[in-house]
Amino acid sequence: MTHIHEGLPLSRTTEVGSIRIHGIEAGVQQLDGGAMFGVVPKPLWERRIPADVRNRIPLAMRCLLVEAPNALVLIDTGVGNKYDEKFGDIYGISNSGDPTRLEDGIRDAGFDPSDIDIVINTHLHFDHAGGNTVRGEDGTVRPSFPNARYVVQEGELRFAASRNERIQASYITENYESVTQAGLWDLVQGDAEVTQGIRVVPTPGHTPFHQSILIQSGSAxxxxxxxVCPTSAHIPLPWIMGYDLEPLVTLESKRGLWSRAREEDWLLVFEHDPRVPWGHLTADPDRPQLREE
Ligand SMILES: [Zn+2]
Known part of the structure; x- marks a missing residue:
């Protein structure tokens, strides 16, 4: 198997005001290109991200480690180590490490997984919350970050438990059950400050209780x-994933974000972009795209 994350560093660092943030490359998955781009025709999307013979495109699982003033915060946790060979093949997962590439990346950034104080999940799909828990050598599943509190929208945890044929392939109970059993959740409702410098904001559409995370230091x-925008190719408003449960809601979430991002010149961080970890929008409101830097 070729390792398509070869060439991607384990971690890379930048600053938001006085806060250091580290993009952690927790591995790669390969998903159907058509599903990733919804109604956008293939001749358009394949110019941005070319597909393989199975029509799949490579997608990063880029988590973010944030050195907030009062806490070390990890945002999303990749896919974890609990999947079997068949699952790994279907989703083209490559994330080997100790126990996964996420922990290797955290160490590469200068920390130990046990240092993490807060884990924030944007939502509970397996490629975002799979690394919340780990299967140990004795086969039991336990929280990967025992010294951390875990944060997610209360509605998302409830929605994940609701089970139906359209959503159940994405929600895998063992990714969050042991977090519940250990009493490690801090459930939030709507817009909330998690710790100094870090807020969660609802950005529904992909799932009804999906959230994005703002890191703020001074005016940065x-x-x-x-x-809500998995790669830099998804910046144009109608480029919305076929996976999204409520695409018109995603559209409005994105519209709202882009107007604030432009006004305050946000650094946008892309979780799934195979090449571009982050960037700023250009000033043109009619044609949202990344600025050349
Ligand atoms: Zn995802």
């Missing part, structure tokens, strides 16, 4: 978008 702001 970064936004970890997650699946």
């Amino acid at each position: 702001v970064a936004c970890y978008l997650a699946d």
Whole structure:
């Protein structure tokens, strides 16, 4: 198997005001290009991200480690180590490490997984919350970050438990059950400050309780978008994933974000972009795109 994340560094660092943030490359998955771009025709999207013979495109699983003033915060946790060979093949997952590439990346950034105080999940899909828990050598599943509180929207945890045929492939109970059993959740409702410098904001559409994360220091702001805009190719308003449960809601979430991002010159962080970890929007409101830097 070729390792398509070869060439991607384990971690890279930048600053948001006085806060250091580290993009952690927790591995790669490969998803159907058509599903990733919804109604956008293939001749358009394949110019941005070319597909393989199975029509799949490579997608990063880029988590963010944030050195907030009062807490070390990890945003999203990749896919974890609990999947079997068949699952790994279907989703083209490549994230080997100790126990996964996420922990290797955290160490590469100068920290130990046990240092993490807060884990924030944008939502509970398996490629975002799979690394919340780990299967140990004895086969039992336990929280990966035992010294951390875990933060998600209360509605998302409830929605994940609701189970139906359209959503159940994305929600895997063992990714969050042991977090519940250990009493580690801090559930939030709507817009909320998690710790100094870090807020969560609802950006529904992909799932009804999807959230994005704002990192703020002085006048500098970064936004970890997650699946409201998974790659830089998804910046144009109608480029919305076929996976989204409520695409017109995604559209409005994105419209609202882009107007604030332009006004305050946010650094936008892309979780799934195979090449571009982050960037700023150009000033043109009619044609949102990334500025050349
Ligand atoms: Zn995703």
